[in-house]
Amino acid sequence: MNDNKSIRENIRLRFQQFLEANDLRQTRERFAILDAIYDIDGIFSIEELADILSEGKFHVSRATLYNTTLLLVQANLLIRHPFSSGAAQFERINGLQPRSYQVCNNCHRITLIKSRSLQTALDTYHPRSFDITHRIVYVYGICGQCERALHKKLKNKNKNT
Amino acid sequence: MNDNKSIRENIRLRFQQFLEANDLRQTRERFAILDAIYDIDGIFSIEELADILSEGKFHVSRATLYNTTLLLVQANLLIRHPFSSGAAQFERINGLQPRSYQVCNNCHRITLIKSRSLQTALDTYHPRSFDITHRIVYVYGICGQCERALHKKLKNKNKNT
DNA sequence: GTCAGTGCAAACTTTTTGCAACTAC
């Protein structure tokens, strides 16, 4: 299937339109960065993005990476996650569908939630005088694996008292 | 109403329980920071938190602030937002109720959404083997004010062509 | 040809770390 290819074309077109609408130039760097981002499956940092690009023999400076990721976030082609305290973490978005993540407070593992009911529930929310570009849900908690580990730990602790 | 006071007591108790459960010490600093956070209404940075504390004549080092905010996030008494690229932005949570935010891509203004339907929709989501502590929804888009401004700008641009 | 965009490196901001002093348990 060349579904993936057509998604890319669509993404590139949307970025192009965004640049035109905002009187910004269509540079090789900007499209190379967009392409690199759509090569990455999942969450990445600026550092990792720079690595991907240089592997592909395309060098861009830090300044340009920061500048372009900011533009992509504004263009709603990229999201910025609230995880971690160090480097910013990004993830590409295809656009309109709401994305939901399950985040474990303990092991910090992040899982994409694919709940039909949650999706439709979000779709039904329509605020007045606010033009939605995308929605993200974070469900924080303790995953099954950590739950069992913590439970075991607690049991051992009480035993020793 | 002393509702506020009882919420505080409850929060302090929950932090205390969290510390005990994790074999962590109950220090003056930790509770002072928790108190300061619950004095702040809305989003704040580490810097602002330090200011609030020193106004209250309580000095704590950066190291302790970073350490304690991390603990509070783990204890689900504090959330960390994905906004901005510089300093981390935090906000207290009372706990169980899901929180929803409307974020403007243009002016970056953040508004708390109080939608009954959105709340209940989120409440109906129950994943298997995942113990939810809290949920946050971010609805990104363009606010009415920016919408009008951008529209006007676009009109002027076309006029000049 | 002009000026927005880029690269580079330096500056700056934010966060983390090491170690001595302190204090909760």
Added chain:
DNA sequence: GTAGTTGCAAAAAGTTTGCACTGAC
């Protein structure tokens, strides 16, 4: 008394900025 915590300051990590050069329009 013994760790876990804290403060301080230094180091590291991450991001922004200034300026000269380049290339999109």
